[in-house]
Amino acid sequence: MRPKSHAFRSAAKDALADETLQDALKLFATGFPEKRRKAVAALPEFEALREAAVLIKDHTLAHLDRYLEQFTDRVEEAGGHVHFCRTAREARETVVAICRKQGARTVTKGKSMVGEEIALNEALEAAGITPIETDLGEYILQLAKEPPSHIIGPALHKTKDQVSDLFLEHHTPLGFDERQEEGEALVAEARQILREKYFAADVGITGANFLVAEGGSAVIVTNEGNGDLTMTCPNTHIVITSIEKMVPTLADMTVLMRLLARSATGQTMSVYTTLVSGPKRKDDLDGPENFHVVLLDGGRSALLGTEQQDLLRCIKCGACMNHCPVYGAVGGHAYGWVYPGPIGAALNPALIGLKESRHLPEASTFCGACEAVCPVKIPLPMIFRHWRNQAFEKNITPFFIRMTLKLWAFLALRPRLYRRFAAFAAWGLKKSPPPFVKGWTDARDFPKPEGRSFHAQWQKRGGS
Amino acid sequence: MTTDRQTFLAHIRNRISHREKPELATPRNWPSPAVAKGSREERIARFIAQSKAHKATIEHLADRQSVEGAVCDYLRTLNAPLQAVAAPALKGMDWTTLDVAFCTAGEGDRVSLSEPAFGIAETGTLAFFSGPKTPVLLNFAPEIEIAILSEDRIVGGYEDIWQRLNPAHMPRAVNFISGPSRTGDIEQTMYLGAHGPKHLHIILTGDQ
Known part of the structure; x- marks a missing residue:
């Protein structure tokens, strides 16, 4: 997906003015957070599991080479193949080459954010292969030609009415020419259309939520069952995923699994959790003959060994965006790339560059809700600060802001001067609101300074 | 097109070589939910309650003799044909009224009979191990799945499942299904x- 994060400010403005989107976001604000709260309250061990998850992920990242090797050995012993890809391009080309080798004409796909990251559908289409998204949300977006706006509910920005229109438009040529308005009927129609696609596809592509080194297993979690039909029906299954999904053992995976659905949708478990380890065995009655895992680095290894390494603990549950006031106001598309919300604001600068994405770490109120709900305790606000610093140091921050910050820093390092300036500013602010912030004060009152400064009052009371 | 394994791994090794390397205890002693550790009766009760919470339907029979009758009754309530594809693992049972084919499910099959390896009380989940x-x-193709599980296969939590699997020889697929x-x-x-x-019906059978 080509990043559009540089246009965050105008995209956010458009999003705020988009009434349909705002309606969809209103529904969203009350849904997931309340469900998560109940699920967490029902599991007294939740906090202890979070702490264990941090230990597991930190350990895995510190030994990532070792676990990647163990995973690869196990997959190969079971008759599968692992492909190592440093860049999105390598990953795209690898998937296309496997599909070509199978003579594939259609490919069914489960939801994969890494697939979005490497723009896999476009690459398949360019190679004359038809990709068919099977997750209902992704299917809706494929018809609408839009990217996902949320990592677990990709089409949450769409209203039911819009889905009715899309289905009528795209399904009429297939013989479904009645506009369905009930959700149940829409789901049934998509089920009927996709059913035959599963069995006709030459290759099935899924993502993975976790990789388990000791079992050589990819763990795929869905509620719809589309992932399992996608991976079981065709003759070839390709898992497209990234290196940080690794955990050492099944016991370790269990800790993350117990956190994932509760943090994401408030379920105790998603309906389907599947561990798949290699191709069909000799006497199995179903399953693919060929099994491939395409492992993407895609800029992640550059975070290893740095202070931002904590980002690689992410299990992509979406809790941070579900609780973010900025995401709640502008939705996911404004962020301009695959990963929206707080995790995107912290991760995207590492994956697509700070120059493209410098607005994203700025799009935070620093309320800290994201860090508070993160199942693997990623210090997101601290990472936003890091990127803000980097933007300043690398001269990416615009001139006017740099100068303002420099002026402030100059004053802040000189206490006497600072106090005089502060007294002068307080005097000025009592007379009229501050200059240059009309956009802010138009809708809010700027509180007038009261009496003397804290510092002056503190001294008067004999503080030192 | 791809990076070769050694170069790829060497690059990663290089990135982490200077960091401290926290080790984890083996075997792992991670916190596990208290609800995953109950007596047999507690496990059965929790499994039933949690399955219902996932919108599965569940029927508790004293023994395996009456399974076929229960399956047929259930199918009649859904107005479904008395015809099913079934796991070969269920061959040993008596099937006289129901038209059963022991094979995997295809595009047109409406009803399946399956045999989970275990039921997990913690979350009301069925665990299936793929095999001949x-x-x-x-578990995925038909519209109606009827899972036949005996009480003594209900374990507490996921830890109990891992004990019964050898990570070096996993089945191709382990499917956890909750509703x-x-x-x-x-x-x-x-x-x-x-x-x-759309329908997951669990028939839980007693010991006989």
Whole structure:
């Protein structure tokens, strides 16, 4: 997906003015957070599991080479193949080459954010292969030609009415020419259309939520069952995923699994959790003959060994965006790339560059809700600060802001001067609101300074 | 096109070589939910309650003799034909009224009979191990799945499942299933039967 994060400010403005989107976001604000709260309250061990998850992920990242090797050995012993890809391009080309080798004409796909990251559908289409998204949300977006706006509910920005229109438009040529308005009927129609696609596809592509080194297993979690039909029906299954999904053992995976659905949708478990380890065995009655895992680095290894390494603990549950006031106001598309919300604001600068994405770490109120709900305790606000610093140091921050910050820093390092300036500013602010912030004060009152400064009052009371 | 394994791993090794390397205890002693450790009766009760919470339906029979009758009655309530594809693992049972084919499920099959390896009390989840007698598509292709599980296969938590698997020789697929298929992708409203079964009916049998 080509990043559009540089246009965050105008995209956010458009999003705020988009009434349909705002309606969809209103529904969203009350849904997931309340469900998560109940699920967490029902599991007294939740906090202890979070702490264990941090230990597991930190350990895995510190030994990532070792676990990647163990995973690869196990997959190969079971008759599968692992492909190592440093860049999105390598990953795209690898998937296309496997599909070509199978003579594939259609490919069914489960939801994969890494697939979005490497723009896999476009690459398949360019190679004359038809990709068919099977997750209902992704299917809706494929018809609408839009990217996902949320990592677990990709089409949450769409209203039911819009889905009715899309289905009528795209399904009429297939013989479904009645506009369905009930959700149940829409789901049934998509089920009927996709059913035959599963069995006709030459290759099935899924993502993975976790990789388990000791079992050589990819763990795929869905509620719809589309992932399992996608991976079981065709003759070839390709898992497209990234290196940080690794955990050492099944016991370790269990800790993350117990956190994932509760943090994401408030379920105790998603309906389907599947561990798949290699191709069909000799006497199995179903399953693919060929099994491939395409492992993407895609800029992640550059975070290893740095202070931002904590980002690689992410299990992509979406809790941070579900609780973010900025995401709640502008939705996911404004962020301009695959990963929206707080995790995107912290991760995207590492994956697509700070120059493209410098607005994203700025799009935070620093309320800290994201860090508070993160199942693997990623210090997101601290990472936003890091990127803000980097933007300043690398001269990416615009001139006017740099100068303002420099002026402030100059004053802040000189206490006497600072106090005089502060007294002068307080005097000025009592007379009229501050200059240059009309956009802010138009809708809010700027509180007038009261009496003397804290510092002056503190001294008067004999503080030192 | 791809980076070779050694170069790829060497690059990663290089990135982490200067960091401290926290080790984890073996075997792992991670916190596990208290609800995953109950007596036999508690496990059965929790399994039933949690399955219902996932919108599975569940029927508790004293023994395996009456399974076929229960299956037929259930299918009649859904107005479904008395015809099913079934796991070869269920061959040993008596099937006289029901028209049963022991194979995996295809595109047109409406009803399946499956045999989970275990039921997990913690979350009301069925655990299936793929194999020659337990094909995977029985759990995904049909609209109606009837899972036949005996009480003594109900374990507490996921730890009990891992004890019964050798990580060096995993089955191709381990499927954990908690209720019928669903989607929340249209306005966050839940609809059942997205792609997998719309009905998951569990027949739990006693010891005899």
